[in-house]
Amino acid sequence: MLAATTAVQRPADAKLLVVDSQRNIVHVPRTAFVEFLRPNDLVIANDAATLPASLSGVHQPTGKTIEVRLAGRPSLDPMHVKRFSAIVFGEGDFHLRTEDRPLPPPLQTGDTLVLGPLHARVDELLGHPRLVSLLFDGTADQIWAGLASHGKPIQYSHMQTSLEMWDVWTRIAGPPVAFEAPSASFILDWHVLGAIREHSAAFATITHAAGISSTGDEDLDHLLPFDEPYHIPVATAKAVELTRRRGGRVIAVGTTVVRALEAAATDDGHLRSGYGIAKGKIGPATQLRVVDAILSGTHEPERVITNSCAPSSKTQPSNAPPPN
């Protein structure tokens, strides 16, 4: 068992819990993930890199210190980075449990937040003292530079060591559009991708702006996940079609991938390529149209780093083959 307080996302001894369609459970080393693949399976992961979305600063009208956690944006357009939705905390940092973090000073529309080199204005209050829509000053390049130099990865008090960017970027990280790391993808490295090919399976990616996982506030947490923009490459949509024709399974690495794929699915189970916004929530009763199995990271309740691989509700337990 590895304590999740270790600021390393790729422990060599992490485990994989495999649940088959008959609800049988086995534990294996996480590195054995590829042994559960079959020829013609398609593994799809989220290639979003993690944005340094935690911004410390000052609420200019009161001079009070605050932490802003960027939580959503309306699109993936790289030049449209002026507007974000955000959660605002009062003084303190990640060392304090989010449940115990004080509220920010009362925020009003038009308030300026000074966040290191960045200046943002509260453009809209979104029905909760912590939740606002922000508009950043400056050009897109200036905003990217400010985020890159001043932002820190969002993190929580169970991990006391300060996370660095290299701790939260997966090996496959591409555009920095995730607000927290798409953590299930830490199972992937270049060796594993080679092993997937050796098993005659395939690999593809989507880009999904995975949002924050917790706010520490019950009312806000009920709103999660917020709407999340995504992009399905043409190559990925084609790979899904090919997998269907060959009788393989679509295996989603992480629930954000499930959310994006199902948002882009047509009623008859095809996958639309292109840009979109995922608005639906995935739950036990969700009937999935694209995804056959899910590889997901779990940390609760014992706070161990582990992954689980389970068939999706798209698979009928009575007649579906087990993942292995």
Place this chain on the structure above:
Amino acid sequence: MTSTDSFSGLRVAITGGTSGLGLALVRELVNRGARVAFVARTRERVEQVARETPGAHGIVGDVSVKEDIYPIAIQITGELGGLDVLINNASDLGPTPLRMLSDTECEDLEHVYATNVFGPFRLTKALMGALASSAREDRGGVVLNVTSDAAVNAYPGWGAYGSSKAALHHMSRIWNEEHAAEGVRFLSLDPGDMDTPMHAAAIPDADPITLKRPEQSAHEFVEAIAAALPQPVAA
């Protein structure tokens, strides 16, 4: 289809982009329609080149500094929305006048390696996911590492620079083997002796007339990249 068409909309990052070969590459690629992000250490020069090259994204950073790598990578992939081609061009000659290897201070050697080997290694590693995604989408996935004939010829006085470029050259060859299945191509190219500030620092009495113009080398490099691309990219 001309090679110009293959660069329309291509997302390219260039380190050391404010002088010599790097600046010539920025201009050549922007003129061919590429979307270019360039990196250099001096803010004033970055802002000047960005002003003079509409459409190019200037990024201030030092690839020899470990803590700068992710901020650079965030800005490259953030501003371009991904990455198709990475050109590791930033180089450090080491102390001048050039000196024998045994007269080279350890700290000077370390700094040359930090710029010429560890910088490209760290930046390429951070951007490999973006490059592999580009390759899967048949857009690109090309890394050009700028090396030197000093990487393969033992020139007295060029020990720090030459040995670091030898490491970069061989690293490129290994990367090319390891990522061939991903579709990411690695090129390791020598631009030749050019009329640049770096060459002037190394050989102050060289006759500029005998040297290549950096624009010529940039043109040759861009043609080499075009040949390595999978197919023309839609704008």
